Amino acid sequence: MQIETTITIIEENVHHFLLDLKKEGQxxxxxxxxxxxxxxxxxxxxxxxxxxxxxxxxxFKIIGIGIPFLLIPGASVLMPILIKVASKYNIELMPSAFNNPGQNNDE
Structure with missing residues (x-):
């Protein structure tokens, strides 16, 4: 049961990520x-x-987030933490397409 819930959460997050990525491409x-x-x-x-x-x-935000993934070992663990901490100080590191999760019209 726990695995099914986790898989569902992952699928939803991937779906939203792909929609936001599409919106950013547009x-x-x-x-x-x-x-x-x-x-x-x-x-x-x-x-x-x-x-x-x-x-x-x-x-520039995409470049700033993407470069550490290529250059810094363990960046995939550090970046979500950095993004969370930055948001507490009202610093947006994510592109605008990723900041409005309720505004996906393509669902």
Missing amino acids: GEEEAGLIIQKYIKEGKISDEEENILKIQLCDS
């Missing part, structure tokens, strides 16, 4: 289109500029 695609528009037209709206800023910050 944000990257949207940012790319805005950059193309800026290159062609030379200007973008304030809203588009804000979207670009958020997406750029998200990209």
Whole structure:
């Protein structure tokens, strides 16, 4: 019974992770289109500029979380702890797509 519960929890978490990853990919695609528009037209709206800023910050967060996994042994254990501690001090280390678990419209 305990194993089935654990498997169900893991499946739910993987499902939410994949949906958030998809949402983050869509944000990257949207940012790319805005950059193309800026290159062609030379200007973008304030809203588009804000979207670009958020997406750029998200990209840096992904890089900041991803590099330790490659370089530091045991980072897979340390990173969740670091993310939890940072959130207690109102520091968001996760990209914005991962910070709003109730807003997945693709379920």
